[in-house]
Amino acid sequence: MNGDELAGVVDLFGGLTRAELHDALAELAFKRGEDFDRDAADEDVAAALRAYALVAVEAADERVLVPGPVAFPELPERASDLPHIMDVEPRDVPRDDLASAVRSRLEDEAADADPGSDRARYLVDVTYDAEAWAPVDLGDVRASLTED
Template sequence: MDGDHLAGVADLFGGLTRDELDDALDELAFRRDENLDADVDQAVRDYYLVGVDIDGIEMFAPGPVAFPDPPEGAEDLPHILDVERREPPREALAEAVRNRLTTDVDQADAGSERARYLVDVTYDAEAWAPVDLADVRAALTED
């Protein structure tokens, strides 16, 4: 399952805790009678999902590079799971992405493939939420 599909599952609810996301994926696999290959950690690493703390609870919402696309069979998940729709504030999502990008800058060598990817993420994030990431881009492109 790709990052857009994982973001699509989270988008059905606005945001899900890790346990809720795992439950949703388990239910989806059961309904489809197949093993779903879903790497949530990779989706977070690649900014398809963003983890944000809301009232002391970490939840995952669609991230700045995602085009949320619920996978086949996911449309019934909100009726099956006992999870109310949430609306994580855009400002909190923007801050979470800024914090992640700032941390990722320290781990990416300027000019590397990862740095180039993160530069693209900064542009996506600025279009996605109220955040200015020019300083992060500059740090990623320093030689």
């Protein structure tokens, strides 16, 4: 499943823990008559996190995944029934918490990225998306990613 589809699933609830997301993906697989491959789901989630299609945030004393700044959430086939199937209350993650989470992660990645590398250029793009997505100024992070 691609990052936008994963973002669509978590967006149905405002955010999901990783276990809840696994349950949702297992339900989707069942509804489609497919087998749920937990390892493949973990790889898809990891890719979505790396791409910033999903962001992990601490909210109400639990770590939840929310649609990230580069996501264009889309519902996978048969996903619209998930809120009626799953016993998960909708979450409302404050925008300031999202801003803090993405800033922290981008700062960590910027510290390890080689300025001018493909990853650094990608992260620069993410900083612009993040500024439109949450109340955060990432000019300093951008500068650290483009230093020569």
